[in-house]
Amino acid sequence: MARVAAIDCGTNSIRLLVADLTEREDGTASLRDVHREMRIVRLGEGVDATKRLSVAALKRTRDALADYTMICRRKGAERVRMVATSATRDATNRDEFFSMTRELLGVEAEVISGDEEARLSFTGAVGDLEPEDGPFVVSDIGGGSTELVVGTWDGKRAEVTGALSVDIGCVRITERCLPSDPPTAEEIAQAHAFAAETLQPAFDAVPVADARTWVGVAGTITTISAVAQELPAYDSERTHLSRLSRAEITRTAQRLLAASKEERAANPTIHPGRVDVIAGGALITEVLSEKLWQTAGIGELLVSEHDILDGIALSLR
Numbered sequence: 001m002a003r004v005a006a007i008d009c010g011t012n013s014i015r016l017l018v019a020d021l022t023e024r025e026d027g028t029a030s031l032r033d034v035h036r037e038m039r040i041v042r043l044g045e046g047v048d049a050t051k052r053l054s055v056a057a058l059k060r061t062r063d064a065l066a067d068y069t070m071i072c073r074r075k076g077a078e079r080v081r082m083v084a085t086s087a088t089r090d091a092t093n094r095d096e097f098f099s100m101t102r103e104l105l106g107v108e109a110e111v112i113s114g115d116e117e118a119r120l121s122f123t124g125a126v127g128d129l130e131p132e133d134g135p136f137v138v139s140d141i142g143g144g145s146t147e148l149v150v151g152t153w154d155g156k157r158a159e160v161t162g163a164l165s166v167d168i169g170c171v172r173i174t175e176r177c178l179p180s181d182p183p184t185a186e187e188i189a190q191a192h193a194f195a196a197e198t199l200q201p202a203f204d205a206v207p208v209a210d211a212r213t214w215v216g217v218a219g220t221i222t223t224i225s226a227v228a229q230e231l232p233a234y235d236s237e238r239t240h241l242s243r244l245s246r247a248e249i250t251r252t253a254q255r256l257l258a259a260s261k262e263e264r265a266a267n268p269t270i271h272p273g274r275v276d277v278i279a280g281g282a283l284i285t286e287v288l289s290e291k292l293w294q295t296a297g298i299g300e301l302l303v304s305e306h307d308i309l310d311g312i313a314l315s316l317r
Contacts, residue, residue, distance in 0.1 A: 003034065005077035006312035007068060009084045009101075009109065011044030011143025011171050012277065013219060014061060016068045017309040018075045023317055028156045030127075031313055034075055038219065039064045040273020043088075043097075044144050048172050053091045058100065065104050072105075079316045082109040083308075085117050085142060117308065118147035118163035124310030125217045126153040128241065129302075135161070137211035137292065140307060141220040141284050143171035143277070148202040148288075150211050162206035168198040170220050170274075170281030178280050181261050188257055191280065195287040203291055214298045216288075217307035219274060220281030225303040226269035227278075228252040234269045240305040249289045249301060253282035 006017045018035040041060040043053060072080055082101060088094045088111050101109040112120070121140040129136065131153050140147040149163035177183075177191035225239040228248050244252075256264065256279040265275045274281075285301075292298045 002078050002316070003076055004313050004316040005072045005075075005080040006309050006316070007065075007080070007082035007105075008308050008312060009043065009061065009065075009082065009088070011047070011085065011145070011169055012042055013038050013040050013143070013273070014043070014064050014068070015039075015309055016071065017313055018072060018077055019313050021313060021316060026156065029314055029317055031310060035071060036309070037068070037071070038271075040271060042143075042171070042273065044090075044171055046175070047090050047144070048175055051090060051092050053088070053093055053097055058096060061097070062100055062104070065101060069104050069106075080105065080107055081312050081316055082107065083112045083117070083120070083312060084109045085112065085145065090144070113165070117145070118149040118165055119160050120311030120315065121147055121217055121308040122149040122151055122160055122163070122311070123158045123314055124307045124312075125215050125304045126151075126158055127310065127314075128304065128306060129153060129213070129215070131155050133213045135211045136213050136215050137206075137208055137296070137298070138215045138217060139221075139288055140218050141216075141281050142169045142218060144169040145172075146199065146202070146284060146288075148199075148206050148208070150206050150208060161210070164202040164205045166198050166202050168195060168284060170277040170284065173284060174277045174280035182259055183257055183279065188283070191283055192287060195284050196291070199284075199287060199291060203295055208292065208295045211296050211298065213302060214292050214300065215302045215304050216285070217304050219271070220278065221285065221301070221303055222305060223270055223274055223278055224249070224252050224282055224285055227256065227267060231269050234271070236305050239303055242303045244301045244303065246289050246293060246299050249282075250286055253279075253286040256282045
């Protein structure tokens, strides 16, 4: 058994998992959470327009990463891996980010490709699932990109048969298409068309028609589940492995898009850092639901709290 730490720095949030990784003789591996944490730092704020990481965004990320470094040391992590995704891929001043992470954490942050991001998400997502429910299609809606990946799980290892990342996420679609509070009907229609057009290459490239079960991971999806369930407070035990029908997804997306920022902020299940972008994320989820129904006849979403963080941790075997 080894104690490992995984850090995922995305467009909207930076997350940490410290876990005990156990490898068995039969080739299987398992994780036991020691510490799991998420902070909204909005690293990718404005990057879609300026192609630069802002001073304020870098400061927010530095503060969070400094705390994460202390937690890793205090918890005795023996191996650490940090990955950085969409925002740093797009930024012209990304060297400032990497200098900062190297100084604080003592290891190089890796800018992984969108396809690698999707593969790690898939590996993390399917570990709790029954192999016979596959093949699985896993979607991960981030701040700046969305990953779609199809594969199987035999109880020991995941095998990916297709994966693609496209440049649409809750921050990107909100900044580009949904400026009003709440969004207008015209803005919503334009955002829907933008989402459908941007997601189509993933559906063209990935063998979605082979899939039997749709698994959604990461904060946008888990928040939508919490909102749909009308939980009194966010509860990961209630969201993990919850199920949403297409009708529930559409109803929740319409509810979030119709609400003002103030109304969304009053919902106890929505993290303050997601208040202004969750409606955009819900719209992307609704479009994914439509396309998966049309392509594979899948009418239900299975929500997982396990995602790329777990995949990163498992990669430290």
